[in-house]
Each structure stands twice: as structure tokens, then as C-alpha cells.
Amino acid sequence: MDQRPTPLRLTGYALAQVALAVPTVLAVVLVAVGGGTALLVVGIPVLLVGLPLLRWIADRHRAMASATLGHPVPAERLADEDLPILRRLGTWGRDPMTWRELAWGLVSASLGLALALVVVVLALGVVTLVLWYYATPQLMRLRSVADARLLSRGSHELLEERVQVLTETRAETVEDSAAALRRIERDLHDGAQARLVALQMNLGLARSLMDTDPTAARELLAEASTTTGAALGDIRDVVRGIHPPVLADRGLAGAVQALALDLAVPVSVSGDLAERPPAPVETAAYFAVLECLANVTKHSCAEHAWVELDRRDDLLVVVVGDDGRGGADPGGGTGLRGVARRLAALDGSVRVSSPAGGPTLVTLEVPCESSSPRTTPSSATG
Numbered sequence: 001m002d003q004r005p006t007p008l009r010l011t012g013y014a015l016a017q018v019a020l021a022v023p024t025v026l027a028v029v030l031v032a033v034g035g036g037t038a039l040l041v042v043g044i045p046v047l048l049v050g051l052p053l054l055r056w057i058a059d060r061h062r063a064m065a066s067a068t069l070g071h072p073v074p075a076e077r078l079a080d081e082d083l084p085i086l087r088r089l090g091t092w093g094r095d096p097m098t099w100r101e102l103a104w105g106l107v108s109a110s111l112g113l114a115l116a117l118v119v120v121v122l123a124l125g126v127v128t129l130v131l132w133y134y135a136t137p138q139l140m141r142l143r144s145v146a147d148a149r150l151l152s153r154g155s156h157e158l159l160e161e162r163v164q165v166l167t168e169t170r171a172e173t174v175e176d177s178a179a180a181l182r183r184i185e186r187d188l189h190d191g192a193q194a195r196l197v198a199l200q201m202n203l204g205l206a207r208s209l210m211d212t213d214p215t216a217a218r219e220l221l222a223e224a225s226t227t228t229g230a231a232l233g234d235i236r237d238v239v240r241g242i243h244p245p246v247l248a249d250r251g252l253a254g255a256v257q258a259l260a261l262d263l264a265v266p267v268s269v270s271g272d273l274a275e276r277p278p279a280p281v282e283t284a285a286y287f288a289v290l291e292c293l294a295n296v297t298k299h300s301c302a303e304h305a306w307v308e309l310d311r312r313d314d315l316l317v318v319v320v321g322d323d324g325r326g327g328a329d330p331g332g333g334t335g336l337r338g339v340a341r342r343l344a345a346l347d348g349s350v351r352v353s354s355p356a357g358g359p360t361l362v363t364l365e366v367p368c369e370s371s372s373p374r375t376t377p378s379s380a381t382g
């Protein structure tokens, strides 16, 4: 699948690594000295030189390790953009990646340097060229594996982060289901239950009037029939709010098409899901689309809206777009935040792009195998 670099290119990496060994030592020393004297203020400018240098060198090695191994070696640092310089320094100090990079610097400038030197020396001798050709990929692989290990977050850190995410989403899910139950209870109480009570009274009255005033009794019975219809309608609405029958019957694409037909704004639905996503994913995606389309009619002043459904491997991707005035902001209401919460429980995410003047694009992504942990950070908004 990937193209492995040639021995010549690997030797180029080895040369670069040898050349970067001295700056690495320099950066480690600067960071150590700066860190030791930061409280005396003099250390701060030293840190401001040392840390970016160390990060830059580490990033070069990440790139080389990634090219050698054929998979990405991301720098998973804490976000520090838009921070004033001193706060940024604080963030760097708290970032476990800084400490990893320091430890890596020590290993890189000793054992790593030795490996890279062996490759370079082998390449220089005519007699050793054969050895160079065969040994270089192994040696550079060894070094790259070590670099990648030291410069990426360990499984312990990834697990910790995953536990944190799961704890948060679980609390939100519990809260959401409690709220949903309360809503269903209220809807049943105020709707169907109230109508059934009226129905019971009407029927009782009709029975007592049956002999004395049959006309009034007949009127009451007609009223009772209307009330029964309304109560059934209420119950249907409640059921639709839990799990719409159209979703069960026709799947996500069909249910979204049915939704689109009911709206004031024309909505085109494209994409077909060959395979139906698991039921919880389908339901969450359906209610997310429902909220987005409700937003289109409520807030966007759009003339046209569209829904694109797509399944990319194990990811359900739904884009809801409109050509309205833009300015959608998950912080500005409760709807989009609720969608983000509901999808987060399934490891999904919501991205909103809505510049002033439009168009608004809301991208919903939900993994279809909900048990598969997603360890890459998702860009959930809201």
C-alpha cells in the first residue's frame, strides 16, 4: 500500500539526523537550563528559544519516521494557538508531549545518533556498500520505531483520554435520557391523558342522557369520537418522537426524504445507503437531520436546502446544507448542542461551517460500529 523509501533516501534521513544531533543537544540543554531558572525570570527567554527549537527538531524527526514507517506520526500537543506568549509557555510546560520530546532528545542524541552514524559510515566505504544496501532499511526502521514511540502519546495516555471522554458522554447520555423520559411523561399527561379523561366524562354523560335526551347524547358521542381521534394523534406524535415508524420501515434515506417533503423550503436528498446503519446510529442521525432542517426553516431564510447521505467505510457522514444567510452558532441555542451531545454518545461529531451570507453546512459523522473506540480527536462543535 505504501512506498517504502529507498536506501539512498534513508541515508539522506540518517545524514539529517546526524546533522540535527548537535541542535538537539543544544535544545535539550536550553530547555533544561531555562526550565531550572524560569522562576528567576532569566529562564523565560531561554525557554522561548529552546522549546520551539526542540519542537521543530522533533517535528522533523516525526516526518522522517512517518515516511520510513509508512504511517502518520502525529504531534499530539495541547492547543496553544491564539494564546499570549507567556500563557503559551505555561501550556507547553503542562503538555505531556513536551516531556516526551525532552526524553526523546536525550535518546535521539545518543542511541539514535549512533544508529544514524552507522548508516552514514556504511554508505561511505566501498566494501561496506553491500552491507549498507541491506542493513540501512532495518537500521532506519529501528530508529524510526523508537522515534515514533517516544514522540507519540503512549497507550496509557490514550486510554486516560478515552476514559475521560466516555465518562463525560455517559453522564450526558444519562441526563439526556432522563430529560427525554420527562418530556414523554409530560406529553402523555398533557395530551392523550387529558383527552381520555374528557372522553370518559363525555361517555358517562352520554350514558346518563341516553333515555332522557337522546339528541344531546348523540352529540356527546360524536364529540367523544373526535376526542378519540385526537388522543390517537397525540399518542402517534409521542411515538414519532421516540422512534418514528417511517424510520423503521424505510430506513434513514427514506425517512429523511419523507421529512423533506413536509418542509416549507425545498430540500433535495441525495445519496443512498446500501447498507443500513445500526438502529441507534440511524435514530440519532435522523433526529440530528430533523433539528438541522428545523433550523433551516426557522433561522436561515434559505431558498433551497440539501441533505447528502454517505457511508465511508464504517463512518456515516450526513451533510445538511442551505443557501441561506449563514451565522449558525452552536453556542447560540440548545438544538445543535443537543445534537452534538447525542452524537458524542455514539462517538460521533458535528461540524458547523456557516459564514455570514451562507451557505451553512452542518456535517454529522457517526461511526457505524459503535463499539470501536475512536482515539483520534474529533472536531465536535458545540
Ligand SMILES: Nc1ncnc2c1ncn2[C@@H]1O[C@H](COP(=O)(O)OP(=O)(O)O)[C@@H](O)[C@H]1O
Residues within 6 Å of the ligand: 295, 296, 298, 299, 300, 301, 322, 324, 325, 326, 327, 328, 329, 330, 331, 332, 333, 334, 335, 336, 337, 360
Ligand atoms: N441553518 C441556519 N442558518 C442560519 N442560522 C442558523 C442556522 N441554524 C442555526 N442558526 C443559528 O444558530 C443558533 C443556534 O441554533 P440551535 O442550536 O439549533 O438553537 P435554536 O434552539 O435557536 O434552534 C440559532 O439560534 C440560529 O441563530
Ligand SMILES: [Mg+2]
Residues within 6 Å of the ligand: 291, 294, 295, 333, 334, 335, 336
Ligand atoms: Mg434549532
